[in-house]
Amino acid sequence: MLIADEKTVKTPVLADxxxxxxxxxxxxxxxxxxxxxxxTLRFEDQWTAERFKHRPGQFMMLSVPGAGEAPISISxxxxxxxxxxLCVRRVGRVTDALYRMQTNDVVGLRGPYGNGFPIETxxxxxxxxxxxxxxxxxxxxxxxxxxxxxxxxxKITLMYGAKNPAEMLYRDELVSLADRSDMQCLLIVDxxxxxxxxxxxxxxxxxxxHADINPATTYAAVCGPPVVYKYILQRLLALNFSKDRIxxxxxxxxxxxxxxxxxxxxxxxxTCIHGPIFTYWDAINLPELV
Amino acid sequence: MKIVKIPKKxxxxxxxxxxxxxxxHAPVEQNGRxxxxxxxxxxxxxxxxxxxxxxxxxxxMPPRETMFHYREGKGYVPAQEELDQxxxxxxxxxxxxxxxxxxxxVFGGKYNDPYFQTRRKNIGIIGVDCTPDEHCFCRSMRADxxxxxxxxxxxxxxxxxxTLVGTSLGDDMVLMAAPLFEPIxxxxxxxxxxxxxxxxQAFSLDVEIHDLPEIFELEYKSEIWDELGDxxxxxxxxxxxxxxxYCYDVADxxxxxxxxxxxxxxxxxxxxxxHALVAGGENFREKRSSRIKNRFYHKQRxxxxxxxxxxxxxxxxxxxxxxxxxxxxxxxxxxRGEDHANRG
Amino acid sequence: MNKPKVGIIGLTGCSGDQLVxxxxxxxxxxxxxxxxxxxxxxxxxxxxxxxRLDVAFVEGSVVxxxxxxxxxxxxxxxxxxxxxxxxxxxxxxxxxxxxxDRPALLRAVYGDLNWEYDTCPAKALHEVVKVxxxxxxxxxxxxQFLATVANLLNGNLPLLPDYAxxxxxxxxxxxxxxxxxKQVCLGPVSVAGCQARCPSLNIPCxxxxxxxxxxNLKSAAATYAENxxxxxxxxxxxKTFAPVPVSEQP
Numbered sequence: 001m002l003i004a005d006e007k008t009v010k011t012p013v014l015a016d017x018x019x020x021x022x023x024x025x026x027x028x029x030x031x032x033x034x035x036x037x038x039x040t041l042r043f044e045d046q047w048t049a050e051r052f053k054h055r056p057g058q059f060m061m062l063s064v065p066g067a068g069e070a071p072i073s074i075s076x077x078x079x080x081x082x083x084x085x086l087c088v089r090r091v092g093r094v095t096d097a098l099y100r101m102q103t104n105d106v107v108g109l110r111g112p113y114g115n116g117f118p119i120e121t122x123x124x125x126x127x128x129x130x131x132x133x134x135x136x137x138x139x140x141x142x143x144x145x146x147x148x149x150x151x152x153x154x155k156i157t158l159m160y161g162a163k164n165p166a167e168m169l170y171r172d173e174l175v176s177l178a179d180r181s182d183m184q185c186l187l188i189v190d191x192x193x194x195x196x197x198x199x200x201x202x203x204x205x206x207x208x209x210h211a212d213i214n215p216a217t218t219y220a221a222v223c224g225p226p227v228v229y230k231y232i233l234q235r236l237l238a239l240n241f242s243k244d245r246i247x248x249x250x251x252x253x254x255x256x257x258x259x260x261x262x263x264x265x266x267x268x269x270x271t272c273i274h275g276p277i278f279t280y281w282d283a284i285n286l287p288e289l290v
Numbered sequence: 291m292k293i294v295k296i297p298k299k300x301x302x303x304x305x306x307x308x309x310x311x312x313x314x315h316a317p318v319e320q321n322g323r324x325x326x327x328x329x330x331x332x333x334x335x336x337x338x339x340x341x342x343x344x345x346x347x348x349x350x351m352p353p354r355e356t357m358f359h360y361r362e363g364k365g366y367v368p369a370q371e372e373l374d375q376x377x378x379x380x381x382x383x384x385x386x387x388x389x390x391x392x393x394x395x396v397f398g399g400k401y402n403d404p405y406f407q408t409r410r411k412n413i414g415i416i417g418v419d420c421t422p423d424e425h426c427f428c429r430s431m432r433a434d435x436x437x438x439x440x441x442x443x444x445x446x447x448x449x450x451x452x453t454l455v456g457t458s459l460g461d462d463m464v465l466m467a468a469p470l471f472e473p474i475x476x477x478x479x480x481x482x483x484x485x486x487x488x489x490x491q492a493f494s495l496d497v498e499i500h501d502l503p504e505i506f507e508l509e510y511k512s513e514i515w516d517e518l519g520d521x522x523x524x525x526x527x528x529x530x531x532x533x534x535x536y537c538y539d540v541a542d543x544x545x546x547x548x549x550x551x552x553x554x555x556x557x558x559x560x561x562x563x564x565h566a567l568v569a570g571g572e573n574f575r576e577k578r579s580s581r582i583k584n585r586f587y588h589k590q591r592x593x594x595x596x597x598x599x600x601x602x603x604x605x606x607x608x609x610x611x612x613x614x615x616x617x618x619x620x621x622x623x624x625x626r627g628e629d630h631a632n633r634g
Numbered sequence: 635m636n637k638p639k640v641g642i643i644g645l646t647g648c649s650g651d652q653l654v655x656x657x658x659x660x661x662x663x664x665x666x667x668x669x670x671x672x673x674x675x676x677x678x679x680x681x682x683x684x685x686r687l688d689v690a691f692v693e694g695s696v697v698x699x700x701x702x703x704x705x706x707x708x709x710x711x712x713x714x715x716x717x718x719x720x721x722x723x724x725x726x727x728x729x730x731x732x733x734x735d736r737p738a739l740l741r742a743v744y745g746d747l748n749w750e751y752d753t754c755p756a757k758a759l760h761e762v763v764k765v766x767x768x769x770x771x772x773x774x775x776x777x778q779f780l781a782t783v784a785n786l787l788n789g790n791l792p793l794l795p796d797y798a799x800x801x802x803x804x805x806x807x808x809x810x811x812x813x814x815x816k817q818v819c820l821g822p823v824s825v826a827g828c829q830a831r832c833p834s835l836n837i838p839c840x841x842x843x844x845x846x847x848x849x850n851l852k853s854a855a856a857t858y859a860e861n862x863x864x865x866x867x868x869x870x871x872x873k874t875f876a877p878v879p880v881s882e883q884p
Binding site for chain 3: 320321322323325343344348353354520521522523524525526527530531541543544545546547549551557559562563564578610611613614
């Protein structure tokens, strides 16, 4: 948890306020995909910026004054500190307001929250990362964390599917990963209206035909819309994946991010503190999770 | 534990001594019901009451609470204007104290809620024992007695109140009014045991909570939930009056003609159709039946997993306050396949 | 900064919602300081009825071709259209029994004069044009109106509650008129935002703000009927301010 900056806190009572948003400046807005821009943010306070640490898979609470607060997963890897990258889908009141902002405008940030990926457990294994559509946003942090710790993993496979090349998040970055020989980066689009796409065309699950996955030594991290979970889980289970080697990043309504407000409750867990990363075994046990 | 007693006729004097340091709030009659309100005269206080409309949680997490003020250039500045009010709640029932103890856990832990905790520190609690009415089932929920969470606790022995001193602050209250208190006698102890036994006999509602989490898991697909979904008005009354419902919503308000405003949190309810609705339109609990199931499930099963006990304390407020007579005791007994247990 | 251009326009209604705006005494100067009111017939006769509007607040329901034409013109000239008050949001009292035979109604009111009237069954704004925001109430709540303007000035739509009046009533720790006095209080099915104005004064809610999205009309109707009120009276009561689909057979 972050320590509140002195300027805004007067009494010791509220000095350790988990709801305190910290000012952060928008340093770059990259219009990656229509209605899915990548915002690069930096904490105004140097002390806070330097001490900020997160794990892949965690999220931030982003405040736009007047519009409110929303949970946004962190897209940048902890191995590349200094700034935070948030891939924000324009989808509601807060994100609408954020899209009206420009570089150098100031927003509020608090976090990081959530469990993040169990990186200690992942180390030493093969890693399979499967993303569908916007599901790439929370997984991108894990991709770069793993690549920046390449020696800690055996095989790394990334499968990412989008509707068409124009809607592919981090397209140029991922296309360049496809050239790397120390990992397998499989990209697929449902359709290619451009005729320029040099990678796979078809449905995401068909990428499994191009990869050699050993379920005994692999952890799978999956994120995407419900249909992605449905078909990818089928594939993984058909490969005999153990249910706790399948990790999923989930989305819920959140107001506090710290296990108080109850909006993100699923069964007896809170997505904000027990998640957003759940195993498939959790999903079976928690009704309504997927 | 330090235990003393105070004659009933000296209570008003005790209250007047306390009032030199604290504002006293106690149950006051309101059109046949009761509500905790600030006292102007001690005579307004009703220490023999069934239940207040709202539980004491309204003091620790008010229905609407400003968390921050935001100003351009300054960011979010914590609001603390209302936090420093020091008062005593005089006459809190054991179930309600138990509920506050549960809220302590929810608002404590890794992420301490400073608003709740500050209020908790600034509000003294004098508990009072009670006689159950036909809607009380605190005994079933193991919340008919409390051993912590109060500064003083009064038990009615007829002519006097036996007084348990729970905290050093409570001891200060006693010392402040030292001449009013007396040591207890062997006869008082006998009388206490008699009162305690009479209270035990007075419960007419009973519900078995042993293995309730398992029952909830087994009955997750029960048609009872659909029936309740058809019945429930999702009016939110049960959540508002529940001493352990702590859901809240957060929103920024803005002042006219400026970019400044407040961040405010408001009581919320998991029965509202917006509760699990995310931006983009996905609603994880679209059906009313899944929402009412979530409410019971979270309280009676989820809290057991998280905090080791159900968060229901058996105060009966949701039973009294439901316009369509949804009754948690009946629901649990039906899930268990038992008839409405009534020993009365 | 260019002040947003605003129109406050009335169709058929009592002008009560527009009066609420004029009654914002303490905030009126802030209000006219923040927005540029171009068209507000209830307040001034010097109006610009043609120019582009950023926001149009439209009161009243559509009960004539004239109303409908005006509403369509307003829709064309504004960016954000706000339905102001229950008549605009739901149709309000004019929609009560709107399915009845129109000529028969005219005869009942005006006799056999056979005059030509421009009249049609009452409609809410959303039944004619796209509405961007609903601000219900009979009349609207001053605070909600001011919050709406403040939010719109910042580019946001306001967040208005979509839960029942009961919630706000309980927050105020009122006695329950439905449970304790068996009165037909429409609190459980009516949308909040009024801070339970009537129940706080011991007057049962009449549902003047219209139903909340998730109102369980069927179960509520059964509950009122259980308290000894004839089902047909219950339904009539529930349909006073909005043509809600409450069935005869709960």
